[in-house]
Amino acid sequence: MPEAAPLLEDYGVVVGSQMIDELKFLADRLGGRRVQHINSTAQGGGVAEILNRLIPLFNQLGLDTRWEVLEGNAPFFEMTKKVHNALHGEPERFSRKDFRVYLECNAENLKRLTLDGDAVFIHDPQPAAFVESRRKWGGRWVWRCHVDVSAPQMNAWRFLERFINRFDAAIFSAPQFAQRLSIRQFLIAPSIDPLSEKNRELTTEEVDRAMDQLQIPRDKPIVTQVSRFDRLKDPVGVIEAFRIVKKSVDARLVLAGGGASDDPEGAEVLAQVRQRAGNDPDILILELPPGSNLQINAIQRASAVVVQKSLREGFALTVTEALWKGKPVVASAVGGIPLQIAHKYGGMLCHSVEGAAHRIKQLLNSPGFAERLGKNGREHVRQNFLLTRHLKEYLLLMLALESGQDVTFL
């Protein structure tokens, strides 16, 4: 059952009532505009996570907001996963057929969808070619990129660029992702919802119950990575780091994750992870069904250290979620992660398996230091990466596009 959305006013307790007033003020100026968000999966991964939380708030503010999901078949998602990897800088080969599959799928979806919003936000590369139809609909169109495109493979970027340049604007999650484009570019960082089932405060009993149900023993400190089983999240690298840690500190590793309907590579990566883990009783691999929000919340809270050893990353909401829970985080210095972690102040950045292992050991051995990092990390999230700030920047962006003027957060 979908979670009931909190009321906008409920966020005042976390972010202050002034923020709520600002949101209402900005929304009033946009009086009843129709907004549409389009992405390629309703669940799994960070984009669906954000849209699920953001859209009810848009509606509560009086903006008539709809969420459409692109429908694709297996060849389409195989193609777009290659695009995703290539934008992250991985070498991928594309055939003419790949591009045809992409364009045909976009065209098929356009026959079905009504894209008549005053503001249309197209998320990521999968539906980017929808922009071909924008003249028919009017409205202002924005490409919202959640991927690290700081060093893309040019074959994929060139293909996409011709669509992107037809939007009114593009949004990137971190300054280093900005591109040479002929359209305006905005920087808006993603966010988490502090009141969602995944992030709300839990009682000790709730954590204990969830951990018991998941059959995760609590006799040793827990080191966790929560992620889709994706090569770029480097779950195998986490196991290697954990094996180094285990030489000197006793701990248990939890790798928890599920799949996303637009990610066809999950099963293969999971098989590699299982093989690498062998029958080590201290490595628990949990396949979580969609909607395991309370479970993820509890696992993160029950962990001594949370890891995100990604090789590439758009932003890494899993890092934000762990920081918000006051957890010491060890995460790779890739994509949006350095925006979230000031090294040795609000978490630890790492660059290798050995580096990750070193930092995990350090935190397991120094609980006082780990706690301080966690506290600082949580404050950083409170100030920068909560849903209300995100919503405010979307509203400011819509106003900026309508007025043609710049806004101060850029």
Ligand code: UDP
């Ligand atoms: N997530 C989840 N179930 C899983 C794995 C991940 O709900 O099995 C969530 C995770 O808690 C986070 C989001 O999916 O909210 C992942 O976002 P992130 O930006 O970390 O990575 P992405 O998957 O978008 O690359």
